[in-house]
Amino acid sequence: MPLYRFRSRRCSGMASAPAAFLDPAMLARISDLALLARTVVDGFMHGQHRSIRKGSSSDFAEHRSYQPGDDLRRIDWRVFGRTDRFYVKEYEADTNASVTFILDASGSMDFGSGPLTKFRYGQFLVASLAWLSQKQGDRVGLATFSKDLTDIVPASTRHLQLLLHTLSRAKVGGPSQLVRAVDKISHLTTRSGIIVLVTDCYDSADSVANSIGSLRMRGHDVIVFHLIDTAERDFPYSAATTFEDAETGARLPLRPEDLRGKYQKLLGDHHAALTRRLANTGADYVRVYTDQPLDRALHEYLDRRLARSRVR
């Protein structure tokens, strides 16, 4: 099975204009996430004037308990000889940062009025950010969730392919338990790093903010990408229709024409509350519409990444 596969000849022709690959409509034609991520990042980095700063160090920092996925060569065998326990030696500037991506895989993400569903868009976004992080020497990890955590890839500099593979195999569906998933992630990550949460935030702003707040309390930098479909925003329906909840399957007959204004007001209030509450927690909140190119999200990420000065 070839590692890269083009869906059409047009994709190769587009290489001369990498920025076009940031368009979601174009990205929908690429089935391989690795290719997509590399294409997006290359296209995004094309024309960037400043180089990414890389930190490095070989000073011993501390021992920590062995975690599944850790490189066996890092185990300190001397300590094992004394204590019969596995410890891993960590050094200052071994990595620039540990970036964990949390992707919402609930049923509500399986919706899209355009060429991409929110989940697909989220996959592209996570893959691109992971590729970008890898190029900077960051450790990358992944967690997907719906009503519980479903896939977990611990953060590592060598887990990019595993991350992409897991990401491409992720299934979408089921109810969303955002708060519960975030809480679990906060317990699994022992070292502070960057948490990138990609979700549609169908939960109360207070609950989301409280969960993000707990991550912040553990020293994580948090970036929340709030994915919104244009149909969610514009509510363009006119005929009397029965609406079906993508997560629970509940149905509700409505006349959208009569309710559009009230719906958009409720949605606007929700977005404003998220913006305000997450800002209070110190997290970054980025609202991304699925018909927009990925570069805005990448910019937001890089700005946040560069602003991070502290490395372990």
Added chain:
Amino acid sequence: MGFLFPAFLAAMAALSVPIVLHLRHRDKDRPQRFPSLMFLEQLPIRTAQRRRVTDLPLLLLRALALALIVFAFARPVFSKEESVKKTERVRAVVVLLDRSMSMGYKDVWKTALDSARAVINTIGTGDRVSVVVFDEEAEIIQALTNDKAAALSSLSSAKPVSRGTHFAAALRAARQVLVAAPEATSEVVFITDLQRSGVAGVAGLDLPSSINVRSISVGSKERGNSAVANVEVRRIVEPTRTMVGVQARVSSRELTAERKAKVTLMLNGRPSGTRDVTIPVSGDVPVSFEPVLLPSGRVSGYVSIDNDALAVDDTLHFALAGDDGVDVLLVIPGDALRDETLYFERALAVGQAPSIRIEEVRGDQLEGPKLQKAALVVLWDSPTPTGRAGAALADWVTRGGGLAVVAGRRLAARGNGGVGARSNDSGSAAPAATRLVPAKFVGAADRLADRGGTLGDVRLDHPLFAPFRDASAALSAVRFLRYPRMEATAGAEVIARFDDGLPAVIDRREGTGKVLLVGMPLDAASGDFPLQPAFLPFLKRMVLYTAGRDAPRLWRTTGQSWLLPASLKEPAVTIPDGSIVRPPRDTVGSTVALNAAGVYSVYDGKVQGEPKDLLAVNAPATESDLTPVDAKELLIGVRQTNDSTASAGDVPTRVETESRQRLWRLLLIAAVLLLFAETVFANRGWRGTATRMKAVLPAGSE
């Protein structure tokens, strides 16, 4: 318009499908997936919308298309009248002209003739007309013809008669006439006063549905009428003479005011009484005349009132015999006890209406003038006579005489063969008399042990038991100790049985006469019948019934026939208009049709001297009631039949059949066009947008 395959119309139930779909399609067909109802659920929801049809034009379009398809498959077919223009077909018109007695009221008949002429004059070229006059019967006075003058001239011979009305007879005649014109548009025109009494019999009549029936009412708006409705004659027998008392009843309906009238009684052409009465607006008034001396011989008469607008019913004729006594020849066996027939004779001697005269004779005396004069022969426990007397008796019974056989211990003792057992050996004439007895005797039943038997099964509907219809207990109280065992012969009718099932009374018609076999003991030795109250009325009834005098009528109504006495060799009848009719004889006898009201006199041979018999005839009393029926009610109950059985001429041509069925193609084309319009309509505007606004494929489905 009808349908070739009406069963397909059941598919109309499929119309409920689009309605249900329109009511439920949002629930079942295309629910709009949405990421979350978190915000929508916070909005006020008008759930009443879900069960309302919100797209009525589309629903109507779909329902109409479906209905047209169903109609097309049911194959609508136009009826003959609808598919073929009436102007293209000739007409066959039957004029039914009422000539019943009521049409003689005021100027009704003149109006009827004018109406008939007007209908005939509307006949166009190629059309045909027939004229039928009717009363209780219908008479075709002009068959279907296109000769208008002939039809008009046929009306000149028509006039009202003293008979009743029967619309059913007229319709039957019209149906018969129109069979000859199957290709034409059939029309029946009633010209009548729509008298309600004439409707009887119309219900249940079969009439082809292609026949158009209409009526022209010519009845007068004023329907006031008075008539002599009834006459009762009572004989008053005095020691030296016989008087007759007459009581009449004058009835009136819907008079504008009370009317004073003179009522006159005429007997044998002589005025016999006069009364002045005041006739009420509606109701009856009795009129009694002083008794007058009964004229000798046969008597006829009438009661009349001053004529009103309908003169025919102002006179009521009647006739009665000058001597109505019944002569009974009683044949008693030689060994009869002294008082054996005492109760029988005394019982029949009671009463004078009519008087019963009994003459005891021997069996061999039953011949000659004595037998011809008698009305009844009673064989009291005696066998039928033999020889000439037996033959004469058999002939006399066959020609209308009455024979009553009272069976007792003697006949029972004769055993098998009964009355005629000995007669079988006594010459060629004997079998004829033997056959008169409608049973064989097989011994006697003795009920002394169980205190006597009773009558078990009695046919109270038989005229013999008419006096006991309201008092049947009177018969069941009678005890019979001994009685003969009888077996009814073929053709005989057992009209009463004992409680052990044996026949008690057997009746049989013999020619025009009657034979009655009574197994019940009529003496006091074998039962207590003579001591019971039922004895006297039973005997009276037995004599009158068997003698044929059980229902003497003072008059008959027109429309009936008169069977003349068989004793007349060359009957000649004078009818009310004065003419003489000599009816031919056939196997039954001579019969005269009673078409006119008045007195009919029959003579034997020459018409002179005392008539042999008289018969009074009047129009039916119902004709005096001029109450009309609504024209719409006239045909209620008539069964419409299709014309397929009328004649081969009704079979439509191929072109005509095709033209009557071609609508289905148009319906199918219209349905296809509607479905095309529905497709366009359903995918334009917001309907099409709603369809395309669907959730995209889930992730990974590629």
